[in-house]
Amino acid sequence: MNVYPVETGNFKLDGGAMFGVVPKSIWHKTNPADSNNMCNWAMRCLLVEDGDRLILIDSGIGDKQNEKFFSHFHLNGDASLEKSLAKLGFHCNDITDVLITHLHFDHVGGAVKRANGKFTLTFPNARYWSNQQHWDWAINPNPREKASFLSENILPIKELGHLNFIKSGNELGEHIEILTVNGHTEAQMIPIVTFKNKKIAFTADLIPSVGHLKIPYLPSYDIRPLRTMEEKELFLQRAINEDIQLFFEHDAYHQCCSVIQDERGVKLNQTFNLSEL
Numbered sequence: 024m025n026v027y028p029v030e031t032g033n034f035k036l037d038g039g040a041m042f043g044v045v046p047k048s049i050w051h052k053t054n055p056a057d058s059n060n061m062c063n064w065a066m067r068c069l070l071v072e073d074g075d076r077l078i079l080i081d082s083g084i085g086d087k088q089n090e091k092f093f094s095h096f097h098l099n100g101d102a103s104l105e106k107s108l109a110k111l112g113f114h115c116n117d118i119t120d121v122l123i124t125h126l127h128f129d130h131v132g133g134a135v136k137r138a139n140g141k142f143t144l145t146f147p148n149a150r151y152w153s154n155q156q157h158w159d160w161a162i163n164p165n166p167r168e169k170a171s172f173l174s175e176n177i178l179p180i181k182e183l184g185h186l187n188f189i190k191s192g193n194e195l196g197e198h199i200e201i202l203t204v205n206g207h208t209e210a211q212m213i214p215i216v217t218f219k220n221k222k223i224a225f226t227a228d229l230i231p232s233v234g235h236l237k238i239p240y241l242p243s244y245d246i247r248p249l250r251t252m253e254e255k256e257l258f259l260q261r262a263i264n265e266d267i268q269l270f271f272e273h274d275a276y277h278q279c280c281s282v283i284q285d286e287r288g289v290k291l292n293q294t295f296n297l298s299e300l
Contacts, residue, residue: 230271
């Protein structure tokens with residue numbers, strides 16, 4: 024078994040939107056903003072090689088949207104999903120499973136591409152995994168999240184016959200546990216991978232970056248912020264108790280970290296790259 028970080032490029036989001044009620048004077052220390060108050064964020068995926076399965080967790084933003092759409096997010100960096108897979112010695116056709124933590128455009132956009140005016144799957148040999156609760160939520164979007172759930176990112180997965188739902192939590196094998204949380208969006212999945220006798224949690228949008236470790240530090244995008252705070256607190260306590268390492272999808276500066284607890288609560292222990300495990 025092996026695990027690999029897969030960089031798909033960076034994008035920019037408003038720092039205030041990413042930290043909610045936390046003042047800029049605090050959050051800019053970990054996530055510096057440009058002159059337009061935009062902070063740079065990664066769209067980092069995780070590839071799990073487990074026997075004859077090659078499981079990709081999330082897929083970045085993709086490249087099929089129009090110029091106006093991408094102008095809002097200031098894409099930057101040289102990495103792409105395909106180039107990063109190639110550097111690891113893999114091709115899109117090799118992927119057997121794609122787990123989408125949730126169907127917001129920066130997590131699922133790379134899973135579907137446009138070719139000759141038609142939507143096709145980036146990973147034609149893969150089973151795509153969501154869950155029934157989140158799928159139903161995404162295809163009937165509420166006004167708050169509608170701009171994040173794009174039909175061209177979502178519906179082709181089902182129309183082309185590759186949609187599967189996680190039910191019991193073990194569909195991806197014995198080395199991947201699925202934790203479901205509901206603060207950021209309905210039924211977001213947080214995969215926890217056991218590798219080298221360690222647990223690695225792909226934190227997705229539950230904890231986007233090192234700067235979000237403190238319980239009240241959460242994006243204003245979350246649909247249920249008080250629920251997110253409860254879920255973060257429970258998750259971080261579990262991370263301490265079980266020595267779970269955190270793998271960040273959106274932290275442009277750090278791949279992973281460990282956490283500890285002192286008299287003031289949970290805090291950062293150390294940051295590191297996945298290859299250092």
